Amino acid sequence: MPVRTPNKRPLTLRDVSEASGVSEMTVSRVLRNKGDVSEATRKRVQDAAKQLGYVPNKIAGALASQRVNLVAVIIPSLGNMVFPEVLSGVSEVLANTDLQPVVGVTDYLPEKEEKVLFEMLSWRPSGVIIAGLEHSDASRAMLRQAGCPVVEIMDVDGEPVDACVGISHRRAGRKMAESILQNGYRRIGFLGTKMPLDHRARKRFEGFTQTLAKSGIEITDQEFYSGGSALAKGRELTQKMLERTPDLDFLYYSNDMIGAGGLLYLLEKGYDVPGQIGIAGFNGVELLDGLPRKLASMDACRREIGQRAAQILADRVANPDTDEGLVVELTPKLQPGETLNRT
Amino acid sequence: MPVRTPNKRPLTLRDVSEASGVSEMTVSRVLRNKGDVSEATRKRVQDAAKQLGYVPNKIAGALASQRVNLVAVIIPSLGNMVFPEVLSGVSEVLANTDLQPVVGVTDYLPEKEEKVLFEMLSWRPSGVIIAGLEHSDASRAMLRQAGCPVVEIMDVDGEPVDACVGISHRRAGRKMAESILQNGYRRIGFLGTKMPLDHRARKRFEGFTQTLAKSGIEITDQEFYSGGSALAKGRELTQKMLERTPDLDFLYYSNDMIGAGGLLYLLEKGYDVPGQIGIAGFNGVELLDGLPRKLASMDACRREIGQRAAQILADRVANPDTDEGLVVELTPKLQPGETLNRT
DNA sequence: TTGAAAGCGCTAACAT
DNA sequence: ATGTTAGCGCTTTCAA
Numbered sequence: 106m107p108v109r110t111p112n113k114r115p116l117t118l119r120d121v122s123e124a125s126g127v128s129e130m131t132v133s134r135v136l137r138n139k140g141d142v143s144e145a146t147r148k149r150v151q152d153a154a155k156q157l158g159y160v161p162n163k164i165a166g167a168l169a170s171q172r173v174n175l176v177a178v179i180i181p182s183l184g185n186m187v188f189p190e191v192l193s194g195v196s197e198v199l200a201n202t203d204l205q206p207v208v209g210v211t212d213y214l215p216e217k218e219e220k221v222l223f224e225m226l227s228w229r230p231s232g233v234i235i236a237g238l239e240h241s242d243a244s245r246a247m248l249r250q251a252g253c254p255v256v257e258i259m260d261v262d263g264e265p266v267d268a269c270v271g272i273s274h275r276r277a278g279r280k281m282a283e284s285i286l287q288n289g290y291r292r293i294g295f296l297g298t299k300m301p302l303d304h305r306a307r308k309r310f311e312g313f314t315q316t317l318a319k320s321g322i323e324i325t326d327q328e329f330y331s332g333g334s335a336l337a338k339g340r341e342l343t344q345k346m347l348e349r350t351p352d353l354d355f356l357y358y359s360n361d362m363i364g365a366g367g368l369l370y371l372l373e374k375g376y377d378v379p380g381q382i383g384i385a386g387f388n389g390v391e392l393l394d395g396l397p398r399k400l401a402s403m404d405a406c407r408r409e410i411g412q413r414a415a416q417i418l419a420d421r422v423a424n425p426d427t428d429e430g431l432v433v434e435l436t437p438k439l440q441p442g443e444t445l446n447r448t
Numbered sequence: 449m450p451v452r453t454p455n456k457r458p459l460t461l462r463d464v465s466e467a468s469g470v471s472e473m474t475v476s477r478v479l480r481n482k483g484d485v486s487e488a489t490r491k492r493v494q495d496a497a498k499q500l501g502y503v504p505n506k507i508a509g510a511l512a513s514q515r516v517n518l519v520a521v522i523i524p525s526l527g528n529m530v531f532p533e534v535l536s537g538v539s540e541v542l543a544n545t546d547l548q549p550v551v552g553v554t555d556y557l558p559e560k561e562e563k564v565l566f567e568m569l570s571w572r573p574s575g576v577i578i579a580g581l582e583h584s585d586a587s588r589a590m591l592r593q594a595g596c597p598v599v600e601i602m603d604v605d606g607e608p609v610d611a612c613v614g615i616s617h618r619r620a621g622r623k624m625a626e627s628i629l630q631n632g633y634r635r636i637g638f639l640g641t642k643m644p645l646d647h648r649a650r651k652r653f654e655g656f657t658q659t660l661a662k663s664g665i666e667i668t669d670q671e672f673y674s675g676g677s678a679l680a681k682g683r684e685l686t687q688k689m690l691e692r693t694p695d696l697d698f699l700y701y702s703n704d705m706i707g708a709g710g711l712l713y714l715l716e717k718g719y720d721v722p723g724q725i726g727i728a729g730f731n732g733v734e735l736l737d738g739l740p741r742k743l744a745s746m747d748a749c750r751r752e753i754g755q756r757a758a759q760i761l762a763d764r765v766a767n768p769d770t771d772e773g774l775v776v777e778l779t780p781k782l783q784p785g786e787t788l789n790r791t
Numbered sequence: 792t793t794g795a796a797a798g799c800g801c802t803a804a805c806a807t
Numbered sequence: 808a809t810g811t812t813a814g815c816g817c818t819t820t821c822a823a
Contacts, residue, residue, distance in 0.1 A: 114595070115593075117816060118816065119816080127793085128794050128795085129816090129817085130795080130818085131793060131794075133817070134793090139818095140793095141792055142793085143792065143793090146793085158589055158590070158593050160566060160569050160570050161570050161817085162572060162815095162816055162817070163571050163572075164510045164511045164572060164815085164817085165511055165799090165815070165817035166816080166818070167799090167817090168511050168798095168800065168801085168815085168816080168817070169798080169799055169816075169818040169819075170799085170817080170818055170819080171799065171818090173507070183526060183535060183536075184536070186527075193527070208550075208551050210539070224548060226503050227504050227505065227506040228506050228507060229458065229505060229506075229507060246501055247503065335734060335737065335738060336735065336737060336738030336739065338738075339738065340738045366738045369740060373740055391678065392678045392679065392705070393678075394678065394679060394680040395679030395683045395709045396712065397712060460800060460801085461801065471809065471810050472800090472802095472810090473802080473809075473811080474809055476801070477802095477808095482802095483808085484808055484809090485808070485809085486809090489808085504800095505799095505800055505801070506801095507799090507801085508799070508800030508802085509800080510801085510815090511799090511800080511814095511815045511816070511817085512800075512803075512814080512815055513802055513803075514802095514803095514815065
């Protein structure tokens with residue numbers, strides 16, 4: 106049990122050294138399981154450390170050893186279901202190493218990304234995992250100079266600074282468009298976030314409209330919103346669009362949450378889904394299994410992206426000679442659910 | 449623009465000093481906006497730093513100054529909507545200071561909490577915000593010895609180590625029970641997480657059953673699950689319970705997500721909600737506004753908890769003489785929604 | 792198996 | 808307004 110003296114000064118190695126009558130150096134060795142130490146002294150040191158409630162000072166350790174077991178993970182948001190799942194993939198893999206993820210949130214703002222990145226790099230992390238391929242010039246410069254492996258995640262449509270794990274959102278948009286057309290839908294509405302800042306949503310949209318165009322079809326109507334995704338937003342957008350354009354036969358939502366809101370609205374208003382009108386979202390959010398109809402969606406491989414990125418980083422840290430610039434493209438799976446098959 | 453030489457060695461103050469022809473000390477002053485520096489040298493230094501792409505080494509800075517602008521925020525999970533909202537309250541307030549939140553996740557496991565806490569304290573943060581009042585002996589010892597302000601959040605039913613911001617979950621449970629009884633419901637089922645690890649859910653349950661007991665009523669049926677909250681889980685639990693105990697007239701869910709799943713199930717099966725059967729959840733998750741009926745719930749003041757905790761910490765860091773042990777109890781608001789009023 | 796010395800890159804406290 | 812000196816608490820390296 107740690108001593109309860111309200112010590113304002115945190116304990117140092119020296120305190121443990123004095124308490125155990127062993128040199129600081131040997132104490133350090135014991136605490137890091139490094140080097141040969143006799144069982145006897147090891148035990149004395151461990152007892153003393155525990156008894157005092159010693160917590161090593163990683164700042165000093167990191168400065169001396171020039172190594173920091175931190176991995177910077179930089180993502181746009183924690184408020185939707187997508188990035189927490191990526192994170193959990195990252196943590197899962199890093200748990201098998203001595204690396205620790207540290208999360209920074211950018212709110213989809215390039216300036217904030219720059220700030221967060223600068224802040225995190227100033228702690229000299231062992232690696233960086235960062236969402237997206239679009240960054241300010243300054244951010245890209247920092248990433249290049251970081252002196253540690255960098256893995257850009259979520260997206261592969263672009264030029265990575267170093268390594269990269271993700272899906273092609275353009276391809277995802279195309280695939281969804283194909284599927285919708287195959288099922289005979291023709292008057293298609295798109296509902297999603299304002300996209301200047303969400304590049305992945307933008308790319309899906311581009312892929313989507315491109316494929317439609319190949320079949321001579323244009324988006325019949327579209328509606329953009331800003332702010333978080335929520336059921337109510339989906340209802341509201343859907344109502345607005347259908348009042349304006351009642352003869353749509355498909356609604357493509359840029360994420361599952363507003364898709365779910367739309368679904369609830371449509372069912373409530375007595376629409377036949379997917380007969381009269383089909384719908385689909387994006388992300389394959391498991392949380393929403395359990396809706397009255399299973400929402401068509403596309404799994405964005407979020408957890409796997411986190412896992413692979415972490416693995417790449419861990420490998421590179423363990424073996425710095427590994428090649429840079431590895432790009433891993435995962436394949437999003439279409440989940441037809443029950444809202445896309447017109448049969 | 450930073451030079452693109454693939455420098456493996458990160459730049460140091462000295463590099464900037466040499467590039468600008470100014471002493472390291474003055475460079476340091478410029479980069480921290482500290483002390484008087486002439487406009488001329490300030491500019492030269494800034495130019496040199498930007499030109500080189502210098503990123504200061506916070507490890508060295510922290511060691512030298514004995515100050516770290518990090519706040520450890522330790523929470524059980526990112527997967528439900530509750531903690532991200534707390535975090536966003538924290539970030540919002542800390543954004544006005546030079547403090548930076550660093551998040552650690554415990555998965556509701558005391559051993560993991562201990563590990564995460566140890567890890568974070570070893571970086572000597574300026575403060576700790578940690579969810580809950582229940583910690584292992586070792587964790588409490590670390591918190592006491594941390595040498596920085598500690599704010600325990602979410603809950604006030606217990607003995608804080610230092611400061612504390614939250615709601616009384618026992619009181620919340622009681623309040624919900626009162627409301628349910630007032631609305632004439634009598635045969636009540638409880639559905640929630642297995643609670644040995646979720647102390648707040650446990651306390652709500654305790655408060656809930658206590659108040660029922662005062663009216664001579666016992667929970668008619670109960671069902672516990674483990675794993676994340678999701679719509680499907682709510683459906684499944686609800687079905688199971690109603691098959692076993694068909695004559696329930698109220699279902700109290702330990703969180704909004706499974707409550708929402710239950711609601712969808714009940715409506716689908718043609719139950720009259722809230723006439724035949726009332727339901728309520730917990731948390732007041734905004735994300736779910738937009739369900740077919742507005743779910744009765746109780747706002748847990750998540751964002752405000754984050755804000756207040758961060759504010760307390762910021763004040764204590766700015767003025768270390770401030771009193772310790774401040775306890776702030778917020779009042780959860782009942783949101784009757786449309787699933788609790790029998791009329 | 793253990794210890795002593797040097798220094799990691801910065802900043803506090805003094806000079807000047 | 809600028810420079811000098813002495814550490815911060817550890818780990819690396821070398822010696823015993």
